[in-house]
Amino acid sequence: MIFGEDLAGIVLGGLAAGMVLFIVSVGLSVTMGLMGFVNLAHGGFAMIGGYIIVLSMNRLGVPFIPAVVLGFVLTATFSVVLERLFYSKLYRAAELDQVLFSIGLAFVMIASVIIIIGPETQPLILPSWLRGQTDLGFTTYRTYSIFLIVVGSLIALGLWLGFERTRMGAQIRAAVDNRKMAESLGINIDRLFTITFAFGSGMAAIGGGLGAEFLGLDPQYTLKYLVFFLIVVAVGGLGRITGVFYAAIFIGVMDFVLKKYMPQGGTVFIYAITILILLVRPQGLFGRKDA
């Protein structure tokens, strides 16, 4: 049945794109929810992480999985340095200062990568076990997309468990809902933020690397997809892991469908839907009104 195969392809392709969106955006959502920090340089961490992953594979011959781990660790470490040096100075600053600082940082990241590595696109060369097609019984589809869906679901599940079932997760949730109250209860928000910031940047790095296969990876990645990450965060609601997950899947599938059937200007609908959702629910689809 052609329609069934087509539908399965759309769902699987959209899901894979949504998973990557989720992995990149989840850190942005939590850090924005925690500190209200508008971090427009988040795409830069995804870009740098992607570079670490792809270059360590292509130039140093590191295998795929260790390269992803390396990208996570290095980017998270790098982000802690930036967080302690600069971001921490701007937590209580006006939104505009945060916007300017992070746009500036994004520019610096782009220019630095162009100077050090060059402006060209870096290809992600998949290991042989991720290439080709896999027979799922009802349809055959690209192995890598299925891999992304599996990995993304596992990460989402892991994050959800960490968020809902651990002490740290409870502290983050408390701080997102009411920072002052959480602070008065003795939760060290600054430390919490540093850890989530590092973790979120590390996740972005993984997303940048995994998504390089279909999003491409060049220095301009930093700002090219920023709007999408922001849309996912705004629609999902700040600091809501499940919200970001559903929003990412929704936007991912929609973008995939629109690209397929309306290659020119299909994004109009994504913007329009975002505007409608934010007008009806300014706190996002899954955000809490008072948060």
Place this chain on the structure above:
Amino acid sequence: MSAPDFAAHPATSALVNRHRLRWWEPIPWILAIGFFYMFPRHLGFGNEMLVMVLFALSLDLVLGYAGIVTLGHAAFFGIGAYTVGLLARHGIWTEPLSGLLIAAAVAAIFGLLSGFVLLRTTGLTLLMLTLCMMLLLEEAANLGQEWTGGYDGLDNVPIDPVFGIFEFNPLYPTTQYIYILCVLFIGFLIVRTIVYSPFGESLTGIRENTLRMHAVGAPVRKRLVICYAISAAIAGVAGALWAQSNAYVNMSTLSLDRAATVLIILVLGGYGRLYGAFVGAVAYMVLSHYLAKLYPTAWQLGLGLMLMIIALFARNGIIGIFESLVARRRGKPAS
């Protein structure tokens, strides 16, 4: 003791004299006229600069005075540009001055409508809404290819001579320069009057403490929407001037790039201080014009560092640095 003499109080005179002309205020205009005679070969560049000054002024009204953080101000610039471009290209209206007014009206209506729905929100939501609104328009311009020329835009937009006498000449854009300078001057006067009026004062109040302005009974949202619409109209005029002087319109007028540029210009000069738009536009345009051609990557690096430094240390931009230097020389602590 008699009742305190309010009229003689220094605070009263400070408030009353706020709008008086300062001795240095004519300087930018003298420089602008000087530029016309000194650099006749660079008038095209001068035009671009003046247009950006006007655009930055319009942003200053919403961002610097009313405190509305928007990432989508290029929406109105683009609306103004496309209004003029579409009307002229499809042979409906080619007279330049009334074209500016039409562009202002269209942009103001859009500002009024979008402001009415958007300005209920704040923070990240508002940021995203203004951004998405602009990107939506950009995509719409891309989609409406038959009308807007899509990605390539509209070129050879015909514009009548100003007052039927002064032709627009693309090679020697003297008419354009004087025309834009005059419009900029009028726009500046309007913004200056608004800023120092009670209405402008109440905008500053909303920026500083929205809750308290609600508490004293100020119609906060109404004022914000009106301010937004006025700013939109001025941005629309800036866009219309851009389209007229270049004789083309393209999607760059609606892009995130342009919105970010005008934001950077304003912040570089110093927002909430009228002349920040002038200083920022000249500093940014001159630097980008020369550096960006020679070393595009280094320019982006320098621009990024500059923004980081401004956000961390010099929140009032170049004018702010200058002000604190003056204050220090007079022995007063910098404000």
